[in-house]
Amino acid sequence: MTKDGMDQFREIDQLLDARPLPPLPADRLKQIEAAVITGLKPVRGLASPGLYFAALAGIFVAVCMAGCYVVGWNGWLALNELQKFAVFLPLTATAGLLAFSLVRQMSPASRHARSSAFVASAVFILLLLIVTMIFHPVQESEFVRNGVPCFRIGMAFAVPAAVLSALPLLRGAGLSPLLTGAAAGGLAGLAGLTVLEIQCPNLNVYHIVTWHVSVTVVCVFLGFIFSGVTFRRSASNP
Amino acid sequence: MDLTGEQQVEEPGRNPATSVTALEQLMVRYQQADESAARSLIEQVSPQLYRFFAAQLGNPDDAGDMLQEAWLRIHRVRHTYRPGEPLLPWVYAIARCVRVDSYRKRRRIAVREIGVEALPEPAIASAAPNEFPPFEQLIAPLPASQREVLTMLKVNGLSLEEVARATSSSVGAVKQKAHRGYERLRAMLQTARDTEALHKASHTGAAVHQGAALRKGAASRKGAAT
Numbered sequence: 001m002t003k004d005g006m007d008q009f010r011e012i013d014q015l016l017d018a019r020p021l022p023p024l025p026a027d028r029l030k031q032i033e034a035a036v037i038t039g040l041k042p043v044r045g046l047a048s049p050g051l052y053f054a055a056l057a058g059i060f061v062a063v064c065m066a067g068c069y070v071v072g073w074n075g076w077l078a079l080n081e082l083q084k085f086a087v088f089l090p091l092t093a094t095a096g097l098l099a100f101s102l103v104r105q106m107s108p109a110s111r112h113a114r115s116s117a118f119v120a121s122a123v124f125i126l127l128l129l130i131v132t133m134i135f136h137p138v139q140e141s142e143f144v145r146n147g148v149p150c151f152r153i154g155m156a157f158a159v160p161a162a163v164l165s166a167l168p169l170l171r172g173a174g175l176s177p178l179l180t181g182a183a184a185g186g187l188a189g190l191a192g193l194t195v196l197e198i199q200c201p202n203l204n205v206y207h208i209v210t211w212h213v214s215v216t217v218v219c220v221f222l223g224f225i226f227s228g229v230t231f232r233r234s235a236s237n238p
Numbered sequence: 239m240d241l242t243g244e245q246q247v248e249e250p251g252r253n254p255a256t257s258v259t260a261l262e263q264l265m266v267r268y269q270q271a272d273e274s275a276a277r278s279l280i281e282q283v284s285p286q287l288y289r290f291f292a293a294q295l296g297n298p299d300d301a302g303d304m305l306q307e308a309w310l311r312i313h314r315v316r317h318t319y320r321p322g323e324p325l326l327p328w329v330y331a332i333a334r335c336v337r338v339d340s341y342r343k344r345r346r347i348a349v350r351e352i353g354v355e356a357l358p359e360p361a362i363a364s365a366a367p368n369e370f371p372p373f374e375q376l377i378a379p380l381p382a383s384q385r386e387v388l389t390m391l392k393v394n395g396l397s398l399e400e401v402a403r404a405t406s407s408s409v410g411a412v413k414q415k416a417h418r419g420y421e422r423l424r425a426m427l428q429t430a431r432d433t434e435a436l437h438k439a440s441h442t443g444a445a446v447h448q449g450a451a452l453r454k455g456a457a458s459r460k461g462a463a464t
Contacts (some may be wrong), residue, residue: 012423012424024284025298028302029284032280043316044318046318107323108327109327109406111405174315175332175335
């Protein structure tokens with residue numbers, strides 16, 4: 001920047017500093033005090049972020065274990081070591097990042113609340129790329145017939161995961177309800193996807209992308225829409 | 239905040255008597271239903287918050303309404319403040335959320351009731367020569383994100399780190415927005431100066447022209463008389 005430009009920046013700095021703004025009316029302050037102080041009750045603060053993270057991680061693991069118990073782990077047995085590593089590592093990383101983001105979103109002005117959600121989406125896209133690389137396409141005669149039960153199973157485990165995850169999240173401030181809804185939906189969808197990867201022995205890439213991964217995508221959209229509708233309703237009826 | 243790279247000693251807009259830790263202690267006591275702490279916190283934070291809204295809205299009444307709404311929201315989610323964390327970013331994160339919600343609500347109402355095709359661009363009101371308009375009019379032509387960042391930095395005296403936390407972005411992003419805002423203001427300042435110089439030059443030119451005409455008229459009258 002030129003010296004002239006720097007001088008002008010300094011001048012703008014001084015100009016902005018010197019601008020007067022209207023003072024706060026005293027009656028308004030009294031109104032606020034009356035509204036806030038009337039019936040003031042003590043509140044219990046949020047628990048530590050680590051505890052909420054552990055709760056969300058616990059819900060995720062519990063749903064996956066319930067899935068193994070109910071629908072079996074034939075998919076896990078069908079995968080080789082490299083495939084297990086390539087699928088479950090990014091899956092766990094995405095779920096962890098989403099849980100971290102959700103915990104951060106509970107308290108306003110927390111660091112990395114949004115960025116971790118964006119990193120989670122990037123890792124999920126990476127997972128998709130890995131899936132297309134390590135699994136091969138196979139022509140299935142009963143593509144839809146084989147796929148719909150998988151989708152149903154995924155959703156059947158994603159829904160309880162979403163409900164259970166919402167319980168601790170309701171304690172949060174919810175300043176970005178759309179992001180929170182999408183992230184919570186994503187975490188629940190990932191639980192459904194993990195159950196499917198453990199349960200389903202079909203290694204056709206078309207089947208995995210269409211019927212397994214779609215569980216997560218659908219859950220993200222459902223979470224987004226659900227929180228959007230709820231937020232709009234609460235905003236119009238304060 | 240100084241974008242030219244120099245450190246500023248004094249932070250404008252922040253009351254030096256109000257230490258940040260004192261505010262945080264008041265907040266903790268407010269969570270425990272201490273009325274005097276709640277009152278004291280409202281009295282100390284409200285003027286800053288009011289300026290935050292007034293600087294961006296330009297309407298004192300709307301700013302007052304929004305301040306009240308912000309406090310009701312703060313009251314509702316006061317349990318989400320974690321002791322030990324800086325308080326002002328927490329307060330401003332809620333305040334900007336209230337502002338955005340209010341803007342959306344108003345826009346919905348405006349679309350339903352008036353049905354305007356396009357909202358007029360905010361413009362700087364005409365000020366007297368050599369006098370710049372108030373802060374809210376000065377920053378009115380800037381995009382909302384730059385306006386918000388400049389208000390937090392210059393009016394509320396928050397640090398770059400605090401603004402970054404309040405707006406859920408990085409310090410780099412805040413710096414970039416502030417820099418762009420400054421660039422735009424600089425361009426506006428230059429344009430205003432050029433216009434003023436042109437105005438002065440045209441005034442001087444007209445005066446010279448008028449003087450010459452008067453002299454010519456006087457000479458011709460003199461010639462006719464002789």
